[in-house]
Amino acid sequence: MQIIKNITLATVLSLSSLSAHNLWINSFESFAHKPGHTTVGLGWGHSLPIDDRLNSPNGAMKIEEFSITSPSKEKTKLELPKNTLLEPTKTSKDFEVYNAQIALQKIALKKESTKGTYLIHARSKANFHTKYIDTKDRTRFKPKSKDQIEHIKEILFSVKFQTFASSYLTLGEWQEQKARGKGLEIIPKTDLSNVKVGDLVKFEVLFNGKPLSISANKAEYISAISKSFGEGERFALMSPIYKGEAQLRVQSKGQWRISCEHKEEVTKDGALKDLYGKADLFISVSSLTFNVK
Numbered sequence: 001m002q003i004i005k006n007i008t009l010a011t012v013l014s015l016s017s018l019s020a021h022n023l024w025i026n027s028f029e030s031f032a033h034k035p036g037h038t039t040v041g042l043g044w045g046h047s048l049p050i051d052d053r054l055n056s057p058n059g060a061m062k063i064e065e066f067s068i069t070s071p072s073k074e075k076t077k078l079e080l081p082k083n084t085l086l087e088p089t090k091t092s093k094d095f096e097v098y099n100a101q102i103a104l105q106k107i108a109l110k111k112e113s114t115k116g117t118y119l120i121h122a123r124s125k126a127n128f129h130t131k132y133i134d135t136k137d138r139t140r141f142k143p144k145s146k147d148q149i150e151h152i153k154e155i156l157f158s159v160k161f162q163t164f165a166s167s168y169l170t171l172g173e174w175q176e177q178k179a180r181g182k183g184l185e186i187i188p189k190t191d192l193s194n195v196k197v198g199d200l201v202k203f204e205v206l207f208n209g210k211p212l213s214i215s216a217n218k219a220e221y222i223s224a225i226s227k228s229f230g231e232g233e234r235f236a237l238m239s240p241i242y243k244g245e246a247q248l249r250v251q252s253k254g255q256w257r258i259s260c261e262h263k264e265e266v267t268k269d270g271a272l273k274d275l276y277g278k279a280d281l282f283i284s285v286s287s288l289t290f291n292v293k
Contacts, residue, residue, distance in 0.1 A: 020059075021044060021045050021046070021052070021058075021059040021061070022043075022044070022045070022046065022257075022259065022285070022287060023042065023043070023044055023061060023122065023124060023163045023164075023165050023285070023287060024042075024043040024044075024048075024165050024167075024257050024287040024289050025040060025041075025042060025043065025120055025121075025122055025165045025166065025167040025287075025289055026040065026041045026042070026043050026049045026050065026167075026255075026289065027039075027040050027120055027167045027168075027169060027289065028040075028049075029169065029291070035109040035110060035111055035113055035171065036109050036171065037106055037107060037108040037109055038106070038107050038169050039104065039105070039106045039107075040068075040078070040103075040104070040105060040106075040107060040120055040167070041102045041103055041104035041105070042054060042063065042066065042081060042102050042103045042122060042165070043102070043289075044056075044059075044061060044102065045059075046231075047227075047231060047232070048225075048226065048227045048231060048255055048257060049227070049255055050100075050102065053081075053098060053099070053100050053101045053102060054081050054083075054101055054102065054103075055081065055082060055083055055084060055085055055086060055101050057085060060083070060085070061124050061163070062083045062124060062125040062127075063080050063081060063083075063103070063122055063123070063124055063125070064123050064124060064125040064126075065077075065121065065122060065123040066078040066079070066080055066103055066121075066122045067120075067121055067122075068107060068118055068119065068120050068121075068169075069118065069119040069121065070114050070116075070118055071114045071115065071116025071117055071118065071175055072114050072116075078103065078105060078120075079103055079105055080103060081101040081102060081103040082101050086098055086099055086101070107169070109171060113171055114171075115171050115172035115173065116170070116171065116172060116173065116174075116175045117168050117169070117170045117171075117174055117175040117177065117193070118168065118169040118170070118171070119166065119168060119177070120166065120167045120168065120169060121164070121165070121166050122164070122165040122166075123162070123163075123164050123165075123183065124162055124163045124164075125162075126160055126161065126162040127143060127160070127161055127162075128143060128144055128145040128146075128158070128159065128160050128161075128278065128279055129141070129142075129143055129157075129158075129159045129161065130142055130143075130144055130145065130146045130149060130155065130157070130158040130159075130279075131155075131156040131157050131158075132146070132149065132152050132153070132154060132155050132156055132158075133152075133153045133154040133156065134151045134152060134153055135151045135152075135153050136151075137153070139156070145158070145160070145278035145279055146158040146277070146278060146279065146280075147277050147278050155280070157280065157281070158278075158279045158280045158281070159279055159280070159281045159282070159283055160266075160275060160278070160279040160281070160282045160283070161282075161283045161284075161285075162183065162282075162283075162284055162285075163284070163285040163286070163287075164183050164184055164185070164284070164285070164286040164287070165286070165287045165288075165289075166185075166186065166286075166287070166288050166289075167288065167289045167290065168188070168192055168193070168290065170192075170193035174191040174192070174193045174194070176189075177189075179204070179206055179209055181206075181208065181209035182208065182209075183207070183208065183284060183286070184205075184206075184207050184260060184262050184284035184285070184286040185204075185205070185206045185207075185286065186203050186204075186205055186222065186258055186260055186286050186287070186288040187203060187204040187205070187206065188201070188202075188203055188288065188290070189202040189203060189204055189245075190202050190203075192290040194293065195250060195290060195291070195292045195293065196292065196293050197250060197251065197252060197253055197292060197293075198249060198250070198251075199249065199250055199292075200247055200248070200249050201247065201248060201249070201250060202245065202246070202247040203222060203245070203246050203247065203258065203288075204244050204245060205220070205222060205241045205244055205245075205246055205260055206244060207262050207264065207284065208271065210244075210271075211241075211243055211244020211245075212241045212244060212260075212262060213241060213242055213243050213244065214240045214241055214242055218263075219240075220240065220241040220260075220262065221238050221239060221240050221241055221246070221260070222238070222239050222241060222246045222248070222258055222259065222260045223236040223237065223238050223239075223258070223259050223260075224236055224237040224238075224239075224248050224250070224256055224257070224258050224259075225237070225256070225257055225259075226250075226251075226252060226254050226255060226256040226257065226292070227254055227255065228252040228253065228254050229251045229252045229256075237249075237251070241260075250292045252292065253292050253293065254291065254292060255289060255290070255291050255292075256289065256290055256291070256292055257287055257288070257289050258287065258288040258289075258290075259285065259286070259287045260285070260286050260287075261283065261284070261285045262283070262284045262285075262286075263281055263282070263283050264281070264282045264283075264284070265280065265281055266278075266279055266280055266281060266282060
């Protein structure tokens with residue numbers, strides 16, 4: 001009974017994050033004219049495929065990496081969105097117009113392009129959030145690690161946060177994907193280039209190369225949502241992660257987003273000992289997008 005209570009509490013805490021902004025990659029493939037192309041961009045907010053701009057005052061996200069890696073492991077950097085808050089380009093009594101800043105760009109394949117699966121990946125810049133009571137008994141919040149803050153009487157919370165996003169483009173045959181061993185990874189173990197409604201799709205979920213797994217203290221799981229299933233109705237498909245593995249059966253056509261949030265405590269001698277004294281918790285969020293036929 002206590003195990004169930006612990007898992008339920010952890011699930012409720014995790015589900016509260018569903019109201020927060022999410023990061024994902026859009027990849028709009030077209031093979032109407034061979035060899036084909038894809039138009040990629042960054043999704044940010046709530047609604048698939050495009051919602052908010054990444055430099056929105058409602059919730060800004062600084063992107064540190066946006067890249068595409070070929071089947072032969074050659075990485076090419078893609079254009080990053082601007083991170084500064086922009087003024088509207090047009091205003092009226094009813095609305096304001098802003099440049100979107102979602103890093104939208106076309107990747108055109110060539111006749112001699114390497115066959116296989118291309119990884120499209122994005123990573124945000126890690127940032128810190130610390131809430132504390134100062135020596136004058138005032139509750140304060142600063143976007144800094146706790147070692148950079150003076151006059152602390154009590155730490156209420158101190159967190160490091162980073163988010164990751166992936167998508168794939170396949171030319172020819174799908175290739176098995178391998179772990180990179182960095183950050184929070186959702187690795188497909190199913191051919192994502194040919195997923196149909198009703199298919200069972202399997203994933204490997206790792207944090208810094210180590211498999212996540214549900215336990216009495218942690219509700220490790222992935223969630224899945226699409227424009228035609230769950231979005232806007234505040235529900236999603238859920239699958240527990242057990243020994244690094246999770247799976248779900250897709251329910252409808254269109255773009256699907258798989259998400260995972262992992263919380264890791266920082267200890268003096270633990271895996272995140274380099275963060276000791278800077279933060280008490282490291283929160284990672286990862287997403288993977290693919291299309292169902």
